[in-house]
Amino acid sequence: MKLYPLLILPVVFAGCACPYIQSHTQAYPKPIQQITDNAVAEAKVSLHPKGIIVIVAEPTSGKILAMTGNGVGQMYEPGSTFKPVVAVAALQEGKVTPQTKINCENGAFTVAGKVIKDHHPSGELTFDEILMRSSNIGAAKMALMLKDPVYYDYVRRFGFGDKTGISTPGEIQGIVNPPERWDALTKTRMAFGQSVAVTPIQLTMAYCALANGGLLMKPVVGDDKPIVVRRVCSASTANMVKKALQKTVSDKGTAPLARVEGVTVGGKTGTAQAISSKGGYLADKFITSFAGFFPVKNPKYVIVVVVDQADLPPEKNYGGLVAAPIFSEIAGKILKIGSK
Helix, strand or coil, X not given: CCCCHHHCCCCCCCCCCCHHHHHHHCCCCHHHHHHHHHHHHHHHHHHCCCEEEEEEEECCCCEEEEEECCCCCCCECCHHHHHHHHHHHHHXXXXXXXXXXXXXXXXXXXXXXXXXXXXXXXXXXXXXXXXXXXXXXXXXXXXXXXXXXXXXXHHXXXXXXXXXXXXXXXXXXXXXXXXXXXCCCHHHHHHCCCCCEECHHHHHHHHHHHHHCCEEECCECCCCCCCXXXXXXXXXXXXXXXXXXXXXXXXXCXXXXXXXXXXXXXXXXXXXXXXXXXXXXXXXXXXXXXXXXXXXXXCCEEEEEEEECCCCCHHHCCHHHHHHHHHHXXXXXXXXXXXX
């Protein structure tokens, strides 16, 4: 199954002539919003993207602390930032443990006549290593361990396919097709963030659920009171995934550039081909992202960064090289104002 032009990400820049974004940024705490706006402005100069969206949230309450760009009204294929969903499902259903090893087929695995490839070919990888190295094959094999309705249920538990209910106007619900509309490839592709469309605010709240111990929160703007939507998974499952995602932000992982001095960071990179207005994928245009949280043991912040088509050669246009440094810049400055 392919997703077509409605998945293009015409990201709205900070400071654009867009009344609802301008009015709602006034509801966010000024220091963190200013840090975010400045980081995005700097990144625009160096990356020349079509757009950048950044959302900063407090995971325990769901409070939105900053939003730059239209994080509620644009959808895109999330790429590997979606892998924690299948990781949670496989753990929670008892299909894997953190010590489970999965054969990642030296980088090429055929499903329904199509080859799934890994950027870094590997043999056997543990659960933690699959997330750390961002193995598409490892994620796909975890999806194959789950019955279709079970995996679909976890995707929906995280809030994908539904509006979050944020008070900011213009929210859309993204696309999550039910199993009866899947083909032989859909489930494995969904495991690494294809064949599904999400909004940045949905991804932010999903990572808030991972960070806070498994509770999906409604995003809070201004003086709105926290609302728990549902429990997505057990606290122990969420903590196991958090520990694995901390390894992603290491020299052995895909996001060493997301590290922040003085605090532990966990998160996941994403790199997805942009969608052509004529349908299908653009071979050399990418939407790169990083979704992360800090400190890992008791996260106080979740930050999601989505960069639409940075003006870079393909070999440099990856989430770990493009979006992760923006995360690090914002997180580092938030940490500094928090310590004053």
